[in-house]
Amino acid sequence: MLGSDAILRCLELEGVEVCFGIPGGAILPTYDAIARGTTVRHVLARHEQGAGHMAEGYARASGRVGVAIATSGPGATNLVTPIADAWMDSTPLVCITGQVRSSLIGTDAFQEIDATGITMPIVKHSWLVQDVEELPRVMKAAFHVAQTGRKGPVLVDVAKDVQEAEFDFVYPDHVDLPGWKPPHKVHPRQLQEAARAIVEAQRPIVYAGGGVLNADACDELLELVDSAQLPAVVTLMGKGCLPDSHPRNYGAPGMHGSKFANWALNKSDLVIAVGARFDDRVTGKVSAFAPGAKVIHFDIDAAEVGKIRHAEIPVVGPLKLGLAQLAGEVRAAAADGAPDRSAWLRQLEDWREQFPFRYDKGDGALKPQVVIEALRDLAARRDEDVIWTTGVGQHQMWAMQYIQCEQPRTFITSGGLGTMGYGIPAAIGAKAARPDATVVCIDGDGCFQMTCQELATAALERLPIVAVIINNGWLGMVRQWQELFYDERFAQTHLTHAVPNYAQLAEAYGCAGFTVETEDELEPALTAAFAAGRSAVVDVRCDAEEKCFPMIPAGAAAVDVIEAPGGEVVSV
Amino acid sequence: MTTHTISVRLENKPGALARVSQLFSRRGYNIQSLAVGPTERPDISRLTLRVDCSENSLEQIEKQMHKLVNVLRVTELSADESIERELALITVAVAADKRPELVALSQVAGARVADIGRDSITFELVGRPDQVEAFEELVRPYGVRELVRTGRVGLRRPSAAGRAGTPAVQV
Secondary structure, three states: OEHHHHHHHHHHHOOOOEEEEOOOHHHHHHHHHHHHOOOOEEEEOOOHHHHHHHHHHHHHHHOOOEEEEEOOOHHHHHOHHHHHHHHHHOOOEEEEEEEOOHHHOOOOOOOOOOHHHHOHHHOOEEEEEOOHHHHHHHHHHHHHHHHOOOOOEEEEEEEHHHHHOEOOOOOOOOOOOOOOOOOOOOOHHHHHHHHHHHHHOOOEEEEEOHHHHHOOOHHHHHHHHHHOOOOEEEOOOOOOOOOOOOOOEOOOOOOOOOHHHHHHHHOOOEEEEEOOOOOHHHHEOHHHOOOOOEEEEEEOOHHHOOOOOOOOEEEEOOHHHHHHHHHHHHHHHHHHOOOOOHHHHHHHHHHHHHOOOOOOOOOOOOOHHHHHHHHHHHHHOOOOOEEEEEOOOHHHHHHHHHOOOOOOOOEEOOOOOOOOOOHHHHHHHHHHHOOOOEEEEEEEHHHHHHHHHHHHHHHHOOOOOEEEEEEOOEOHHHHHHHHHHOOOOOOOOEOOOOOOOHHHHHHHOOOEEEEEOOHHHHHHHHHHHHOOOOOEEEEEEOOOOOOOOOEOOOOOEOOOEEOOOOOOEEOO | OEEEEEEEEEEOOOOHHHHHHHHHHHOOOEEEEEEEEEOOOOOEEEEEEEEEEOHHHHHHHHHHHHOOOOEEEEEEEOHHHEEEEEEEEEEEEOOHHHHHHHHHHHHHHOOEEEEEOOOEEEEEEEEOHHHHHHHHHHHHHHOEEEEEEOOOEEEEOHHHOOOOOOOOOOO
């Protein structure tokens, strides 16, 4: 068998159904193998960055490994952003890149780049394959590393001559990685300690993050939250791991999280962090974060525990197993009676009522929040699942605030890296994973323009998505910072509402295009877009001056929230 | 901030050393010295790193290194439970009439003459890092032309196995 065919057999044996990529010189033999036949569907992207984000969207929507394929040199460098994105958000990704022939490696050959070197700080591991006999073992290891322990990206860089070489293909049935030993169980004493702390706490709060989704531990989390009557906050990356309608889900904390979620953390006496990593966008000033609380930090990655905030009770291990055991321990520990926490729960409810997300609808330009609320209500009336993706910026934060997610893996966003342009390709990848669902990308006009060429992919690969552009004509979040922190010097943030004409652009890409300028036009356009039967872009011209609140300024304490358009800081 | 010695057993694979060293630069840890070489097994190398950091950062370093696929084992070598040695080559300027004095001095310090030139001598010294430093100070007045140190290598003392505290005999 040829090395190129072996790559596809490996993908098939790993159960890969879809991969995303673009051919080029050094990966041509592998595309020739695709031409010879494979059960793996190849989705042809228009840019390698798009292919990478599609693979990410696929992975996040399905829980499986995303696969992206690119050529050497610029193909590989274009994959760097999605690899970094997957690294920051722990998205399992196997990236396969072509490399120049072994004899040319190190000579600055045409389209040669040190792909494993460039990506070294942002992959779990990478391999440069220069011997075809190594290929099956490397592919097996790549899939294993990507999806065990804390999930994340790996890179397999395959020299062109390896793809062309003939050998006897045997796929190994186990991996030989003596240095890769992710934890597979949780220390029982740590669990008992955690359970005791939970039972004894007066003001506990669960702080759940993306790790819960990655670990497929949503049912176990719900079981814990319900059996111990715990309130919870859920981060941007964790959105959907606990139903947004759950009575004790207080939503997202952090820079643009609700005041009640931030206060819940701040006033608690026990933070139960589950698959969350105390990101600076959540904690604000670390020394002022939950100052009176003990911390239980539950994570698959030991290096996250104690990295930012000391954990009195570290619990390292797989969440699915560990959370189920913890719920049992909590029930056992609570047998002697749990403290009365009704005052705490009532307090949280009071805060929720007192400080809801709010905005002034005004009577001028359409407010972005109106658009997102309309989308939320439209989605709630539909029978099929709706999966949301976003870009990065104001629209993303409004989506976090207003969209209701009842199911895991229905909110797909770029959290850690904050990659503008993530939304459209991630939506296409999600659609490939979940053809039964309606996939809606809530995007900004700035983000949209970074990857909108992938609309061609959506149209031609028959992966219809709905893109709703919160078009304020600006790099809105940057503008907001300029307004609040740079004395309204709006340097280089004005994009204009009208260039490009997004509806015409959509039509040019074979998608349906809509333009909305007033609230009256909004619902008909969204309804038509959902029913278009092909990809659709809805350009909603929004108020350029609307800012995203509440807001905790960078580096400020989480309780020092700028709550309202007046900009005053309100402390507890 | 204190200085720690970390010993790492590493798969002898292409790029493995680069992965360890990039982790240090990426996470902002400063390496004072790094020595790497083969072990009793040809497929495994051992790295000895000297790092300036707090106890907290040390824990982070160890955890982050454990996540590298090529890293087999990370241990901290505490001063009283490990043997640490370093090799230094030092070329010292010396006029002919001062040679006997310098050679005698080096012998007392445990260094050996590796090469003699017209107006300089190269010494080799293997010893504890503090001995190497002491010798360097000793010959400095003569004029050190060139100096190279391997960086320390270390192993846990077999005599320290299974007990805590300072070994009775410090060699």
